Amino acid sequence: MDDKQQMETARQNRETAAMPRRTSNRKRNRKFSRIAALSLLTVMMLAISACSGSGGQANQTNQADNSAPAGEQNLPDGKIVSAPLTLSYYANFTGTTPNVKSFNDVVAYQVKEQKTGIHIDFISPAVGTTQGKDQFNLMMSSGDYPDIIEWGWPDYPGGGLAAMDNGVILPLNDYIDKYAPNFSKVLKDNPEVRKQVTTDDGRIYAFPLLRIDPYLLTYEGPALRKDWLDKLGLQVPTTIDEWHTVLKAFKEQDPNGNSKADEIPLLINKNLLLNFSNVFLNAWGINGQFSLKNGEIIYGPMQPEYKEFLQTMQDWYKEGLIDPDYAATDDKQKDAKVTGELLGAAEMAHSGGIGKYMTAMKSKDPKFELVGAPYPTLNKGDKPQLGQTGAMFGGVGAAITKSNKHIIESVKWLDYNYGEEGHMLFNFGVEGQSYNMVNGYPTYTDEIMKNPDGLSFGEAIGKYALPFGMPFVQDKRYQEQNAALPQQKAALATWMDVDNSGWLPPLSFTTSESARAAALMADITTYRDEMFDKFVMGAESLDHFDQYAETLNKMGINELLEIEKAAYERYVKR
Template identity: 35%
Template sequence: MLLNRKWVSGIVVCTAFSMLLACSNKAGSSDAVATKEPSKVTEGSQSEPYKLPFVEPGTATLRVASGDNLYAPNSYAQGTAVWDEFEKLTGVKIEWEVFPNSQYVESMGVRLAAARNLPDIFRLVDSPVKTASDGLIMPLNDLIAEHAPNIQQLFKDNPDMERMMTAPDGNIYSIHSNSAGAYMADPFGILIRKDWLDELGLKEPETLDQWYEVLKAFKTGDPNKNGKPDEIPISPEYSLKGLGLFGSAMGLHLFVYSDGYYPNKSEVIEYHWIKDEAKTFIEWLNKLYSEGLIDPNFMNNSYEQIDSGISRDLIGTTVHFVNNVNRFNGMQKDAGVAADWVITNPPSGPGHEPFYELGAPLGSGWAISKDAKDPVLAMKWLDYIYASEAGNRLVTFGIEGVSYEMKDGKPQFTDWTSKHPDGLSFNEALRSLGAMPNMPWLRMMDGPFSLQPQAILDKDPALSAQVSKVKEYLVPSNPVILDTPEEAEELARLNSEVETYVSETLLKFVTGQTPIDWEKFVSTTKALGMDRILEIKQQKYERYLNQ
């Protein structure tokens, strides 16, 4: 399958949001009404380049709310090398208001509900439609056009980014991380124990019939050689949607990225979970489950539970990002097992091109709040950390002379990242410096912000080979298109009941709790509102295609 749709040109998607908030020239005002139509930030003259530092060091502070560093021992609030360097370069002191990542949405949600004393900059935790309609964030169009030359240039070079960050009313309310290059360099797919295949004299499976035979052999052939029937042939993350990767054999986009919604060749959005092919797929999964080939706890498996099963040499197949082959091999090596995890090609079937989906490149949104005391300074700071080449190098590569060095004009990771003296993983090493942050940052497919993903692969030729193996099968997921407020409200109401019914019913089919009555399943799903959901998604998709 080729990347040949119009909407694939930038394969940029975004969390759905929409207009709602108009702002005045007075910072912090949430009840004024805009007096002019918003314009594209790339129209007109380029904003003037700014000089560093923005202010005399120590004279200005920005409050930034975020989930804390994913390397927990080094909190942003206590200082990290990367963000200390940003403070030196910009002159702006950052007052971090961080929360444990598992608590950020709830904790920040409470503050947003109070709508008082909000930080200058924060990560959105709810629909931007609701956030803006509540008057909590300000439009960024004029701020970008006048004070963000790097974002302006980014949008000129990547017009789909501006298009996908622009709400139906023409306003931009937040900026978003772009991980398109990271998804290309670290695709999500089916990972398998090649050493188990070799032990049993099997080839890597391609069709669903071959997958059944391999999983059955994992169950009965004692590939872990402990004399016990304790192997778990497949233990997926993401429950049924993780197993949905096997739907590739039937042309079904069932993984969490597209979540069952995908345009056909006629550009009509379909819901793949109610297609006839999905019935055959569910019957196949039911066969696997009934024969003990799927982890009996797959509905509720956690990341930690799967890791435990892998460490104990029990699991033969899972689904994950390809970089985890190294982590899994290392975990098992520590347990005395010489494992060889590899990514498989996506399952194939007659009449369908096999595929793995790319994740949505645009990630979390970051906004300037209504309470920002100096929106211009906040915009300049975001522009520098997010879209300047120097700022991007800090957040993607870390500190020169420690985590990277320059060779032939390009940054290259040092052995400090891959062979850390304290045994940290690659990601942990970078995050210990404050790089790879819980902030907006860019890892794109090409251009000046695409260097990090390839540099990671350059440091690991074996992993690079794994990525190259499946690169031809990577296709974009269904774009998530900006809602109008009315669309957002109606979809939220309809999706709540439909998603619950579909998930619960399909799991009962797979586990044999309920006989498979496909006609009733499809008719009930439609009766709960699926036809209207598809109608709304179609009008959004056509709006997107015609922009």
């Protein structure tokens, strides 16, 4: 409650308390004079209590002016609260570090609790995409919300905008302006970040996970066995034709040296190819979803170029250059094919692919080496287009719910992550334990980089910090060390050398648009995926591509295009 509102409340209370004295019966007035005075004092004390958030009705609302004034105080020790406070926080926990079973086991959160005075009661759903979404949906339908929810809000029907409109979470603009100086500075210094985290109507609904540096936005691409290339006297391919030459040599020239024709030249991942990495499809200047072409939004899987791409994939499949079991190969099977010296090329992440496999094969096959290849083009020398890249804000963020009775304290607690102290803590951990400053550079210790117990980088740093992602600004210097091998660094540099202007920014849809798009897209995506396999495997002739495109029209692809166009126009106007 601000000063003007406090004064107005006190004035109204004084007038109300004085009303019993305005009577013509003076004798009766004298009789009740003491009672009236006591009533006045009581009402004024209640007004002060309500404004202080000490349990009165005002404290039960979620308005900024009714939050506990304790949250507005600047305490001398830097703490947010003067008395212990516990907040409930819903977030996915997928850690694999031994003895770290929840966020409260992570040293960074333990240090943050000491610094702020706020303890967090973490609520984490069951591990797994389906279980996590189911538990989240049950929580949403119950109406029983924790204080803070960290979630990928595009998965909420209608996104963060609808979650605010439905009264689940609160708009944060005013709170951020008043109580989040660190995050406010990030927004001021990065106009494009503000544009991405703001809805079309100007509201901010979450403290976001931000990857601002371009170095952090790309993490996967095409990769090959470099030792096989060297053995066969081949160069890293850059065009679709060169890829065909390399894959054919992998199949026919026994690069694994076991005198068996057991090599699998290429493993493709339909989900990644059509939704994320875009490997090979990018050569035709489209992706598997919606993209920009000459300033217009198009749906890639119904363009003439998509038919050309499918023809190439079908030809490679017929020649035995693509793993015949690609549609059924999961991550574990992929691992077995790589470490079993069978697979020549695939889409790979720099850490979970190149780094993982080269580390695993170091003792088994010292000659084993992977190389990141450029995203391919059709013509030699052309600039690759539409490689894998992320958005600075992908929709993951911590939102404050309507159930929260300590909004200001929560905002300050979340804002801590965006200051220098919180930034270093959650990206690197504790100085002297998980990192040391070496010539001004936060350098992870040997416990992280050369763990004596054989833990991977992710497992080792998970004891101390959460650099892989949380509501904060991810640090480029984490990624530089995560990609420690020269092959990883080279791959990232290669994959980033792409013209990605055709990717759409993260868009915000109205509740009605979101509901309609979800209904249409579910069937369209299923049909797209089914026909991809049929075309590639030759079960469906590409002579029927026009019928396929017409079916997409009947399923409502043009309506989806209009929804995308409207959302994009609003984004441009933000």
